[in-house]
Amino acid sequence: MSVGPDIVDLFVIGGGVNGAGIARDAAGRGLSVILCEKDDLAEGTSSRSGKLVHGGLRYLEYYEFRLVREALIEREVLLESAPHIIWPMRFVLPHSPDDRPAWLVRLGLFLYDHLGGRKRLPATRTLDLRTAPEGAPIKDSFKRGFEYSDCWVDDARLVVINALDAAERGAKVLTRTACTAASREGGLWVVEMRDVRTGIKTSVRARALINAAGPWVNDIVNRVAGQNSRRNVRLVKGSHIVVPKFWEGRQAYLVQNNDKRVIFINPYQNDLALIGTTDIPYEGRPEDVRADESEIDYLIKVVNRYFKRGLARGDVVHSFSGVRPLYDDNADNPSAVTRDYIFELDAPDAQAPLLSVFGGKITTFRKLAEHALDRIAPFFPRMGKAWTAKAHLPGGDIANADFEQFLGNLAGEYPWMPASLLKHYGRLYGTRTRSVVGGARSLAALGRCFGKDFFEREANYLFEQEWAEDAADILERRTKHGLRLSAEEKSAFEHWCASRQARAG
Template sequence: MADRGIYDLLVIGGGINGAGIARDAAGRGLSVFLAEQGDLAEFTSSASTKLIHGGIRYLENYEFRLVREALMERERLLAIAPHIIWPLRFVLPHEPGLRPAWMIRIGLFLYDHLARLKTLPGSQGVNLRTSPVGMPLRDALTKGFLYSDCAVDDSRLVVFNAIAAEENGAQIRTRTRFVEAHREDDVWVATTEDLASGKRETVKARILINAAGPWVSELLSEKLGIHSRAAVRLVKGSHIVVPRLYEGEQAYIFQNPDRRIVFAIPYREKFTLIGTTDVPYEDEPHAVGISKDETAYLCESVNHYFKRGITPADVVWTYAGVRPLYDDAASNASVVTRDYVLDIDASSGEPPVMSIFGGKITTYRRLAEHALEKLEPWLPGLKPSWTAKVPLPGGDLPDGDFDRFVADLIKRKPFLPADMAHRLARAYGTHVDMILGEARALNDLGRDFGGGLTQAEVDYLVDYEWARTSADILWRRSKLGLVAPKETAAALDDYLDIKSTALRRKVN
């Protein structure tokens, strides 16, 4: 904490942008206080398509700078987080009558060459009649293309950034509501409220970062009384998860007649993730959910390409999020820019507030660097950027080799079932030892909550990752809600309540 109890940065919002800025700033020696009204990544940042990608479709909108930056970030993030980010090969079937093949070839050529750094395989044509990747597709689809991007565990990406921020001295407060703030002399004086206890706290900071996502404009106008020329445009993206539709580790990208694209991605071994939609949204972001029309749209999209059809009855899970895009006045929600705008209000030498409009999960690290670059006039002596090459917590795998890391984990802990070892390694990387400790048998990990979730993992998530509810654990930290028995959530909430009560008694 800075002198006189004043922080350098007060960050409002615990999504990917807020957590990324907190990590970068704290690692440069700045004092940081981050307040998140819910759980980390509870809203938009856990509702992505789970991809780290350049965004091939953005080339059609001539957003070459954004695509190039995203492709370069894809390589950097894969290097610093090989536990939660992994390469994925995409199949793009050519649909006669939509985008012509020559256009796709040019787009893929640009996609291969816009990034100077390149570790993933380049694009190529593929005969869908003879290649195994064509087997799940309708016989009428004979020609296609292959290219590379990456998959990501989006919620865990946020959590690891928050952990890194805390390790560098940041204060991370979840379930903490930002009440209001005003300028007083050369600082912001803010009020926050702990939603569990109702206790309010005064926080002083030299700079306020508005990373409130879908609430960015609301926070500016209603909590700070500031009217910005930049505006947010809310677009809902929804996804469905169904039992696995095909064999193989490849993903598919499908073109639709409305010129939108839909992904079908291998998900958690036994499932296929399908998304996303782009729907204008004007309601309360807390209450977002998929509509029947969106579910039908996604089913119809994959049915147009796959031999094996699906209906809404096949859907085992859905999720939706509201993307706070920068309003560039585009008429169609699907072509609104995914680039970000950093808007600073600091008139008459007053302490600044920076508001973040737009952005995509792939470029969060560069956004954080850019944010601190713009704030450097208020941060004399700011240390240089550092996050491009330093692994995220758990990401320091030997030579970045995930498969070797899993093999070594199984060798060290032979009592772990292979699928459980793989899941734990993928979720926690080298932090897995904080869970497994000196365990020599499954029973050493304590109570089995079902689905492979043990008491040792739950305790770790509560003690080190701010988990407080069964939803935090089952749907954001682990995704075990897809496979755990129905009674797991209730048993977990009972355990968490007992653990929380014991902690309060110990503190008091």
């Protein structure tokens, strides 16, 4: 049984940020595209990041100047393209004389300010932590600090809106569909798939295959495509914890540990804090990754080294862990493994190319997609030019990228809507808030309330427009409502989802 058109130009394996970004770019250049993901969009690494669009200050220490420059430039591009899910954040770095010397930190921040042609974000400044309000939660032994700029991102939504844009430009997005085999026949790829829900098998022919499977990239090369690769990914586990926010102000913190790791302590979901990450070599199945108690204790210990208000294990309300599929450059220290990306192109007889993506980071996904299409461009002479640098992502067409002004305009349109709900819709859906709300003129018109700021109309929208299929897709990835609902409320929502799916099926 075949699916879609008889032959498609490009078949993309992997529904993380790189796969979704590649599918979007390719569809916008006029290629026919299928995106295949064995689970939910962003279910793996792309929803378990530190949720930052940043240059990577510490990568300067490893002389990754090209990567940092590209990431800093992309920071500005992405901030313009999706200001609803990406926004500026100031980071306070208390200086510890026991770790990196002050002159080295200053030099790094100077380079950070100037490598990427910073335009929208304010520059670094030095802080006297004894008098600056940002120093109030820091222990008195830390007297000096620095404050610099980076950006926050809702990582899972970044993936979903890339997939949305791809679909609206003609791509076919297949979730819960495993790519089980791929072989070259007659100058084309014959790709076999299996619907993991029904077990139904399908096949499609494609002129090119892009393997953006992240931690599973080698598995696709070896098991699925039956090829051999001289490159490998190195799996590095990164864990985070979520605790109640324990300081005043909108600023985040970046602290140095005495093992040279740096830990981010970021405001999260208004009254929570996201703390991470660890860097540990990982040997298991990516699907099984979990935050270990030793990692949780490590993160708590680092925070308690700097902050007056000490954390305890009971403060942790949530934890998660992701596997970073880093390109294996043989570095001894997991923290030193490059965050750059590498392509491997296999195209015998100059036809039916297989392009595999090794490594990468969320900040550079758009540029990675451009570079990936550059590599396969010789096989598609009629393919359009690069276009995403100046294009808005769905919901991001906000005038002057001014979210606060946009939110004020929304408040005028929906005077009946509580401020917290209005901000929730604005942040997740941007200018597509109107599609979520529809013609509702009251809270009652939004349907059943499952818990704080979570109404039936939003859930229906996610099922109908964003490939959501179960409660976890919505509570954990497309929204963060799961952090707010009680166990009873989650159970009630899961029951509602099951009933809805039964009616639809």
